[in-house]
Amino acid sequence: MRRLVFPIILSICLFVGLMTAWDVSIRLLKVPSYIIPGPGAVFWALYNGIATGLYWEHFKVTLTEVVIGYGIGLGLALVLGSLIAVNRKVEFYFYPYLVMFQSMPKVALAPVMIVWFGLGLTSKIVNVAIVCFFPLLVNSIVGLRSTDPDRINLMRSLNASEWQIFYMLRIPSALPFIFAGLEVAIVLALIGAIVAEFVGAEHGLGMLIQAMTTTLDIAGQFSILLVLSLMGLTLNRIVKMLGNRVLFWDSSRRSQKLDTKI
Amino acid sequence: MQDQSTPANMTAAPVAGAITIKNLNKVFDTGSGKVVALQDINLTIDEDEFVSVVGPSGCGKTTLLTILAGLATQTSGTAELRGAAIAGPRRDVGVVFQSPVLFPWRSVLENVLLPIDVLRLNRSEFVPKAEALLAMAGLAGFEKKYPAQLSGGMQQRVGLVRALISEPAMLLMDEPFGALDALTRENMNLELQRIWMETRRTVFFITHSIGEAIFLGDRVLVMTPRPGQLKLEIKIDLPRPRNLEMMASPEVGLYMRQIRECLSAKGGIG
Numbered sequence: 001m002r003r004l005v006f007p008i009i010l011s012i013c014l015f016v017g018l019m020t021a022w023d024v025s026i027r028l029l030k031v032p033s034y035i036i037p038g039p040g041a042v043f044w045a046l047y048n049g050i051a052t053g054l055y056w057e058h059f060k061v062t063l064t065e066v067v068i069g070y071g072i073g074l075g076l077a078l079v080l081g082s083l084i085a086v087n088r089k090v091e092f093y094f095y096p097y098l099v100m101f102q103s104m105p106k107v108a109l110a111p112v113m114i115v116w117f118g119l120g121l122t123s124k125i126v127n128v129a130i131v132c133f134f135p136l137l138v139n140s141i142v143g144l145r146s147t148d149p150d151r152i153n154l155m156r157s158l159n160a161s162e163w164q165i166f167y168m169l170r171i172p173s174a175l176p177f178i179f180a181g182l183e184v185a186i187v188l189a190l191i192g193a194i195v196a197e198f199v200g201a202e203h204g205l206g207m208l209i210q211a212m213t214t215t216l217d218i219a220g221q222f223s224i225l226l227v228l229s230l231m232g233l234t235l236n237r238i239v240k241m242l243g244n245r246v247l248f249w250d251s252s253r254r255s256q257k258l259d260t261k262i
Numbered sequence: 263m264q265d266q267s268t269p270a271n272m273t274a275a276p277v278a279g280a281i282t283i284k285n286l287n288k289v290f291d292t293g294s295g296k297v298v299a300l301q302d303i304n305l306t307i308d309e310d311e312f313v314s315v316v317g318p319s320g321c322g323k324t325t326l327l328t329i330l331a332g333l334a335t336q337t338s339g340t341a342e343l344r345g346a347a348i349a350g351p352r353r354d355v356g357v358v359f360q361s362p363v364l365f366p367w368r369s370v371l372e373n374v375l376l377p378i379d380v381l382r383l384n385r386s387e388f389v390p391k392a393e394a395l396l397a398m399a400g401l402a403g404f405e406k407k408y409p410a411q412l413s414g415g416m417q418q419r420v421g422l423v424r425a426l427i428s429e430p431a432m433l434l435m436d437e438p439f440g441a442l443d444a445l446t447r448e449n450m451n452l453e454l455q456r457i458w459m460e461t462r463r464t465v466f467f468i469t470h471s472i473g474e475a476i477f478l479g480d481r482v483l484v485m486t487p488r489p490g491q492l493k494l495e496i497k498i499d500l501p502r503p504r505n506l507e508m509m510a511s512p513e514v515g516l517y518m519r520q521i522r523e524c525l526s527a528k529g530g531i532g
Contacts, residue, residue, distance in 0.1 A: 150363045157331050157357040158380045172367045249366040
């Protein structure tokens with residue numbers, strides 16, 4: 001217990017220190033609040049936004065876009081990744097297109113998505129799925145190909161079918177890679193949703209930031225950025241926790257967990 | 263193709279050979295030319311016989327095992343298991359590899375049941391047997407542990423139990439204890455002998471260690487490399503159960519010398 005208390009006190013002190021430094025420096029340098037608001041104004045805007053229920057309403061929309069788009073991106077990546085991993089021909093013909101597609105700045109695709117799928121949820125979900133797709137695809141392929149040849153030989157000696165080798169051996173072997181991709185992709189998913197909302201949306205936290213620009217409500221924007229970063233952190237932690245639970249057997253992960261311990 | 267003269271094998275007398283290999287050759291076609299891995303191998307192994315194969319690295323013993331396991335095919339000649347040509351991996355053949363090759367996401371019990379899952383049999387029917395086999399291998403109480411929680415010797419025993427679960431009539435073992443330290447290895451040899459005496463079956467056991475080959479085998483085959491050939495065959499006339507003291511006896515000394523001489527004529531263990 002005592003070992004936990006000290007780091008917590010320390011991190012609270014750090015937080016208070018940073019906030020004070022922020023407040024003091026903008027007062028001393030006389031930075032106008034429409035350029036950089038003080039921490040007090042930001043937290044006041046945050047409180048107002050939450051108390052009126054405004055943030056919650058838009059938070060729900062953004063979260064929905066992120067979660068559904070992430071799921072679709074994962075599903076597509078797993079299916080296509082499996083096809084590419086087991087079939088060299090599929091890889092030969094399709095991989096160049098996928099790499100070209102990946103080289104495209106996905107942000108630039110967002111306007112097209114709005115034209116195709118409208119201002120509603122669909123265009124955001126599609127954008128999120130596109131952004132998540134590639135890191136998940138690459139990790140699935142690498143993971144599915146990383147299967148230990150000795151283990152494949154063992155399965156063969158047991159007379160296992162290719163399909164049994166796939167789901168009893170290749171998929172579990174690929175999971176550490178897939179989860180590494182999932183941890184990256186969840187943060188990208190949030191970015192994808194916000195970008196699409198910037199381009200054109202009726203709801204969502206990104207749209208809200210955009211709307212605040214017209215009123216020069218910088219404190220409000222900062223407060224939403226805070227909400228978004230907390231959202232990203234929480235989602236990433238959830239994926240990490242899920243990964244640790246599923247991959248309890250992965251020794252490389254155990255050492256990773258040790259690192260996060262103080 | 264094959265002469266299917268064998269009738270329904272129900273009342274047949276004990277088949278002469280569990281493993282019969284005739285004029286077997288295996289040539290690998292590498293980029294820089296042909297490599298003869300096995301040359302003119304002739305061998306018969308009886309039912310329930312324990313045959314050790316000893317030889318230096320690259321003498322083709324693992325290649326021979328993969329052919330018997332149905333994981334590779336010979337270039338010419340025949341290899342038969344109980345009178346049937348080997349056409350692929352078989353249910354009545356269990357393979358134990360150099361490393362334990364356990365699945366880290368499966369518990370010890372689940373690893374042992376892997377062959378049952380592959381055969382799509384009802385797992386629960388085999389749990390008692392798996393537990394009994396694990397107990398026999400000195401792993402009682404470890405059923406729910408995961409491979410990472412076991413020592414190397416224990417992992418190798420799990421691999422052995424996994425090979426035994428589907429009651430294969432034949433066990434093919436490829437240097438199963440090669441990665442273990444000398445003390446663990448001696449214990450594993452005693453353990454394997456005990457398990458083999460309790461559950462008699464044909465064993466084809468590959469090893470680097472002359473001592474291990476003599477200790478375990480009813481017969482020791484010596485292979486020499488380039489090209490891989492069977493050079494010597496020694497019947498080991500020691501009572502069972504054998505113990506480590508016997509390894510210091512004059513008979514064993516004689517066996518060892520014979521095997522060493524045969525190997526050093528070809529440049530020794532490399």
